[in-house]
Every structure is written in C-alpha cells, then in structure tokens.
Amino acid sequence: MSPDTVAVLGFVVLFGLMLLRVPVGMAMGLVGVSGYAYLSGGGPALKLIGLTSMRTVTDYQFGVIPMFLLMGAFVSTSGVSRELFRAANTFIGHRRGGLGLATIVSCGGFAAISGSSVATAATFSSVAYPEMRRYGYPKSFATGVIAAGGTLGAMLPPSTVLAVYGLITQQDIGKLFMAGIVPGIFAMLMYMLTITVITRVRPDFLPTAPKSSWTERKAGLRDVWAPLLLFVFVIGGLYGGVFTPTEAGGVGAGGAFVLGVLRGRLGKAEIRASLLQATRTAAAVFTVLIGALLFGYFLTITQVPQTVTEFLTSLGIGRYGVLALIMVMYLVLGCLMDAMAMIILTVPIIFPVVIQLGFDPIWFGVIIVMTVELGLIHPPVGMNVFVIKSVVQDVTFSAIFKGVLPFIATDMLRLIILIAFPVIALWLPSHM
C-alpha cells in the first residue's frame, strides 16, 4: 500500500475506533503506531511508544496543565462560584434581565480561574439556574445564558484548551493566554448586550429582582476579592515575565490552597476532592496528548499535512476562503466530539496550512478555540447543553437550544469581527 492509502485507511480506522468509544488518545496512539510500524517497521514504532510517553509526562512545560487544573479545582471547591454570582447579583441583578447579566459576569470570573467550559457550565447550572427560576426567568433563557456563559472558560486565561494548542503547535502559552483576555472580555460584553437587546425587544420576557443595599454589595465584594487578587497576581506575573506558564500554574495552585485554608473554605475533604479532580482531568488530557504525539509521527511519515496544505491552497478560494472552510469543518466536528479532542486531532494537520497562508499562529489559536467553543453550544449535540441537561432535570434539550440561539448569533458576529480585526487578540501579547 502507498503512504497515501495507509493515511486514508488510518483515518477511517481512527474514526471507527473513536465512534466505538475507544478513548481518543488511545485510538490516536494505536493508529499512529500501527501505521508507523507498517511503513517503517515494528522495532522503531515500539521504541516510539516508550520514548514519547515518558518524554511527554516528564516535560516540565506540560506541567502547566495539571497546575492550572489544580488551581481551578481548589477555587471551585472553595465555593467561589456562588460568591461571584452573589457579588455580581448585588450590583446588576435588579435590572431587567439582571440575573442573566450577573450569570455572564460571574461565569467570566469563574472561567478566569477554572479554565474549563464544561466545568463553568456545570457549576452555574446548580448556582445560577435555581436563582433565575426563583424570580420567574423562562427555563430556555436561563439555561441558554448558562450554556453561553460556560464557553467563556475556553477563552479567558488560564484556558486549558489554549494551553494544549500552545503545546501542540509550540507557541508561547503566556502569549496565548494574553491573546484570550480581550476577546474573552469582548465575548462577555456581547453576551450582556444580547440580553439587554432581548429585554428591550420583549420588555415583559424577563423580570427584575429586588435591588441590593450598599451593605450587601460591600459584603459581596468582600467574598470575592481574594480569588480575583490571585487571578491578577498569576496572570500579571505571567504577563510581566515574572513566571513561566508552569510556574504561574504552580503559584496559582499554591496560592488558591493557602487562600482557601486561611479563609476556612478548604477542609480535608475539599482538598482531597480538589486533588482527585485535578488528577483525573490531567490524566485524561495527557492521554490524549501522548496519543496525539504518536499520531503526529504517522502524519509526518505519510505527509498528510503537506497533502492537505497543497490541496487547500490549490482550491483558488483565497486565504479567507480556506479559513472559512476550516471553520466549517470545526463546526461540523463540534457535533461529534469535545473541544479538547477536536483541537488535538486536527491542529497538527491544519496548522501547517494556516502558517502557509500567512495567518498569525497566536491569533489563529484564539479563532480556532472560539470556533470549537461554538460547537459546544450549537445544535444538534453541543456538549455544554448536555452538561446542563445532566444537572438541570426539568428542561428539555430543545428548550436549551432555543435559549442559546441568540447567543450563537452573537458568537458568529464576534467571530467575524475578530477575523476582520486580529488586533483585538494580538494587541495585549504584542506588549509582552
């Protein structure tokens, strides 16, 4: 068989294994090594497994992932999500649609610490949804806001997905984190604008909540200053070049632990739960990373990225046409798999195309993460929607999708703006 045929066969087997629920990383590793063995011999292929696995798990740079996961876990189990929501609620909850606005703001705050979309959506399903329902917000709107707010987790630093993108493409993770800040804040503002427009168009659709006193507002702020200070310290240190990304993660995890213990929020049970949560997620992410690296050897030997690059650049549709094609592919894939798997599986193939077309790799990281996150909320699958449904029992899938539709439209518009003005993402990292 020619390398081209082996490559096609490899992808068919890979998708077959993934659809049969073989863990994504294991499927990539198995196909990658088998394909490599077929083309280069079994001995070198077997050697690759041991070398790649051990090199990946003992790479200090890769430590950024478990460290930020641990920071997020400590902060989440300290009950910060509830405090963030309460604080935001005291300031804007009384406006029409204010609880929706407070949900978006607190999702942004929580995302800035947890780095995970799914975790943000799951957490706010239990924190914000009951409160919105108590004041008579429609189920579809309440869940739609949470699904949209959840996507902020992948954009605002420390985003696990952006970190993984940086590790695969060997881009500066610090710069990627910085590149996510302005688009992340922009996303929050656009979601809030969407809610405001909804309340203007349909004034009776969303109710108001009682106004909080300044005493309540001060109390709310007192609860959230510590985690916000930690975020500023960690990301500020990263921006100022004081820490490497791995060190920033370690300092964040250590800081979150110290703050949690000092404020009496982290007992033995919470510490244990946080460590377990970070370990499980880190192990799952590293399995996919090892598999992706093994699959990468297969891609190199079969020259798939070169073939794809040649094909796409010969279409004659211009670089933005190719970019549009890539984004459509991600939206379709978003119906099949989660953000992390999508990024790890496709970026090694797509990245050379993007570089060939002259796009900035940091900007592309932001664009691709935004597109992938859109896949988390758009029908028919939408991972965040499934997560919300698993927490909120009394709502149908169609109701959640209905509620999320205005935010999908906003996301599309935001994507177009970011493609038209790359400076929105690149301004902050250019000053590092």
Added chain:
Amino acid sequence: MDRIIDTIEAIAALFVGLVAADIFISVMLRRFFSLQIPDSYDFGRMLLGILIFWGIAATSYRGSHITVDLVWAQANSRWKRVIDVFATLVLLFVVTVQTYTLFDKVQSTYNDNVLTFDLRLPTWPFFAVAWIGDVSAVVLIAIRTWRLIFHPEDIHDARIDQEAGSR
C-alpha cells in the same frame, strides 16, 4: 478491591499536590529570598511523570478518559455494554504495549546512570515508580474488563453514573 483503586487514585492525587508544592515553594524562595531548592526542576518534572501514569491508572478504571459518546449514547443498554467491553479491550491492549515499552526506558535510564542536575541523584527510581503506575493501569483495566463482562453492576463509570443521575 475498591479500596485498592481508591488508594491508587489517592497516590496520584498526592503527587499532584507534591508537584504544586515543589513549584510554589521554589518560585517563592527564588523570587522573595533568592534561594533555590536543589533539583526543584528535575523533581518537578519527574513527579509530574509519576502523577500522570498513576492518574491514567485511576482514570482508565473510572472510565473518565476523553471519548466520543455519539454512538454509545444512542445505543440500548445491551449494545452499550458491548461497546464498553470492546473499548476497554482495546484500552487494555494499548496500555499493555505501552507498559512493556516503558520498561525499556526505565532500564536504559538505569544502565546509562542518568543523574539529576544539582544533587546528582539517580533518576531511574522515579522512572520506575512512574512505570509501576502504568503496571497498575494494566491491572485496573483488566479488572474493569472482567467486571464489565461478568459483574457490570460493580462498574462506576463516570458517564454511566452521570446518565443514571440525570434519569
């Protein structure tokens, strides 16, 4: 058996705490006191290796790897089990081969007498502990396969539990 699995998971969790402590303390000492923990970098990366392999053991048993559940979610309970058994058998095969090849790496580190940068400590014991984590993964996946086939009621799969919860 469940206690053994919990212990394996607790060991991995302990190592994530140790890595964080190593990085946090070393950065604080370096920035504020101009002091350095010897071999902090080497310890950090080797502990990371240990935590990941032990973590993979626990994650494989709990069924919390990143998977594509599209077909599985549509299948009835009988086919769900068939898919799970197939996926776990593939997982068992891959991790067994990985464990076999990783032993080579431990052996070569021992034979080459690779040492840490500052304290000149041999690194092979760290690699060996990480490798034992991978051996645990093989054992746990084998147990998971056995349970999936003969005692499915004993399986606590993250996704299955979530589904049961949502019903």
